[in-house]
Structures are given as structure tokens and as C-alpha cells.
Amino acid sequence: MDEARSGEPVISLRRVTAELGARPVLRGIDLTVGAGEVVALLGANGSGKSTAVRTVIGQVPVTGGEIEIFGTPRRRFRDWARVGYVPQRTTAAGGVPATITEVVASGRLSRARFGVLRRSDRDAVRDALEQVGMADRAKDSVNALSGGQHQRVLIARALVSEPDLLIMDEPMAGVDLASQEVLAATLRRQVERGTSVLLVLHELGPLEPLIDRAVVLRDGCVLHDGPPPKAVGQHALPGHDHVHPHDADAAPVRTGLLT
Numbered sequence: 001m002d003e004a005r006s007g008e009p010v011i012s013l014r015r016v017t018a019e020l021g022a023r024p025v026l027r028g029i030d031l032t033v034g035a036g037e038v039v040a041l042l043g044a045n046g047s048g049k050s051t052a053v054r055t056v057i058g059q060v061p062v063t064g065g066e067i068e069i070f071g072t073p074r075r076r077f078r079d080w081a082r083v084g085y086v087p088q089r090t091t092a093a094g095g096v097p098a099t100i101t102e103v104v105a106s107g108r109l110s111r112a113r114f115g116v117l118r119r120s121d122r123d124a125v126r127d128a129l130e131q132v133g134m135a136d137r138a139k140d141s142v143n144a145l146s147g148g149q150h151q152r153v154l155i156a157r158a159l160v161s162e163p164d165l166l167i168m169d170e171p172m173a174g175v176d177l178a179s180q181e182v183l184a185a186t187l188r189r190q191v192e193r194g195t196s197v198l199l200v201l202h203e204l205g206p207l208e209p210l211i212d213r214a215v216v217l218r219d220g221c222v223l224h225d226g227p228p229p230k231a232v233g234q235h236a237l238p239g240h241d242h243v244h245p246h247d248a249d250a251a252p253v254r255t256g257l258l259t
């Protein structure tokens, strides 16, 4: 990969600011993902994690700073087939009467010549469904899936274009344990083939062994950029607010970075 040779980051945000509803949500963040690197973006609810990844894919306009993707300023970047995106907590269905195959195949259109899916594209769809353990459901409607199965289908849709960069917003949220294990194994295979990954996570959980670096946001600023916290997810970070459920009167005790 060219980026690996040149050491060019696949994602680079410098002093990025963004507003939502006239409210500053990102207040000058720096964030890089190197070629082949897996970076977790952590932080409390509302700290700006989703907004940060949505600036990368162009869904939230920035008010300042610079964003580059594969070394190209975001405004001029066109090679979106190289980027797989899994949005936060959504379903593949939304009432649309589509089959699982159709939803996953829609992720391949950016690679298909003249928008026509050929044999190699159909093979890629089958392969992506096999990766997430949904090949036996290929012809089923997406309206008949559990939350975890929806998430598997959305991840297959992101993988089917064989992206060099995967951006996932809380891929484990609301996902049952069996699906979590399938998703962790899928991600491990992607990382082994050199895919760079930016993941928004609430806690590291089963993905922890894959993560090279953690960037922690608080109130739209980068609070930490370095090694991921070890073993116990967000509870390992100093400053984490933790209230024991049995202790009704307890004030939050600051022990972690994530609040």
C-alpha cells in the first residue's frame, strides 16, 4: 500500500472544530490513524465521538481545521470505495422490503463497473456474508433480523467493497454475545489483511486485543492519545465516574478518563 510505504496516515484530523445547532461540539481535535493501525475513539456520552467520525465521512461540516483521507484533503477525496462505514445504532431495514443480499450488494456498487454487479461482485457479497456468519440467511428479508444480526449485515455491507479503511461507530452496541464474537473475529481477519480501522467504542470489551491506540474525547477535546487502557475497558481509566447500583446515596467517584 502506498500509504504504508510513505508512512502517510490514512486519516488525519488537525485542529478540527465543528458545531451542531450552533453549539461547539468539536473544539480543535487532532486524530490520526496510521496505515494498518486500529484506533479506538473513546469517551463519555456526548463527548463528540460520533461527530468526529462523521466529519471524516463528510456528514458533519467542519468549521475549522484540516482533514485528510489517504493523504488527500477530504474535500477533494473521491475514492470512497476504499472506505467502509458502519453507522451508529441503526437497522439495515428501516421498513424497506429488501433482502439481506440486496443490502450487502448495495455496498458493492462503488466497486461495480457501470453500476452492474458481475460474478466477482456476487462472489464478494457471498464472501462478506460468510465472514459475518449470515450466508444461510442471504435471501431473507432484513426486516426479520435481531439487532445483532442487523449489525452483522451492516458490517458485511461495509466489508463487501474490500475497503482499506473501516470506520465503525459503536459496532458492539446492542449486539448479543454470539454476534459480538462473530464481529470480533471478522474484525481480526480484516486487521490481519492490513485494513486500517477507526472504531467508536464505549468500552474496549472483546475488541481490546485488536486495538493499537486509544484516543479519548471529553467535551469535544482530546483528553488522551496513547496506549489503550488494559483489561477492564473504561473502568481502568483514572477519572471514570462510577456509581455502585446498591449505594443509592453515593456521589459519583472519579476514577477514569471517560466521563
Ligand SMILES: Nc1ncnc2c1ncn2[C@@H]1O[C@H](COP(=O)(O)OP(=O)(O)OP(=O)(O)O)[C@@H](O)[C@H]1O
Pocket (backbone or CB within 6 Å): 020, 021, 023, 025, 043, 044, 045, 046, 047, 048, 049, 050, 051, 052
Ligand atoms: N443534530 C444535532 N444538533 C445539535 N446537537 C447535537 C446534534 N447531534 C449531536 N448533538 C450534540 O453534540 C454532542 C456530541 O454528540 P456525539 O453524538 O458526537 O457524541 P458521542 O460522544 O458520540 O456520544 P454517544 O456516546 O452518546 O453516541 C452531544 O452533546 C449531542 O447532544
